[in-house]
């Protein structure tokens with residue numbers, strides 16, 4: 663296990679890349695813990711109802727992209743879905759043609775990942791996939807990430823990218839199972855880079871239905887100091903050297 667220590671504490675996506683690129687506003691995955699959604703609503707760009715409607719940002723799609731310093735993460739405030747795939751491919755082509763190193767993050771849909779893999783096969787060294795797989799249980803995924811694919815499709819996407827020779831990594835953030843290491847074990851054979859574990863930092867719990875109380879109570883237990891400490895300890899003694907704990911967990915435990 664490698665602890666991500668640095669003099670300057672970095673949070674969120676800054677831990678992973680030097681800059682971000684996005685080309686849609688809104689995200690049909692509509693995750694209940696989404697920070698981008700929270701910000702979009704706070705600054706009146708979206709409402710709780712309209713967040714799931716994905717609107718293309720034509721300026722971001724049509725402009726040119728030069729070579730940037732450091733790695734670019736794409737996307738960070740929406741996903742690559744069937745609806746956004748065409749524009750995402752256009753944008754990715756510009757980033758990659760400019761020889762940028764790109765970290766592609768997604769709650770992956772198999773057909774989208776196949777398209778990306780097939781389109782950029784010759785330049786695959788510039789790409790690393792970071793697939794978000796937060797639980798092995800579809801009940802939890804369907805509650806917290808209602809518009810995102812089920813676990814089987816995410817794992818199939820991971821296997822596909824791995825088998826055609828791409829660099830693959832995983833984000834288990836926020837981890838939704840009490841013990842995230844059962845999921846880690848399933849994913850490890852298909853991961854060439856790191857597996858990141860992070861906690862839920864923000865919960866969209868406004869006016870939640872009492873029938874869903876168990877999910878909110880459960881996440882409180884999962885993000886309790888006791889459970890986080892236990893997870894850090896398991897990670898430290900883990901046989902796999904590519905397990906990383908996000909700074910948000912270390913900061914919370916300070």
Ligand code: SF4
Pocket residue numbers: 689690691692693695696697698699738739740741769807
């Ligand atoms: S996939 Fe990311 S951007 Fe989309 S709703 Fe979920 S957390 Fe937000």
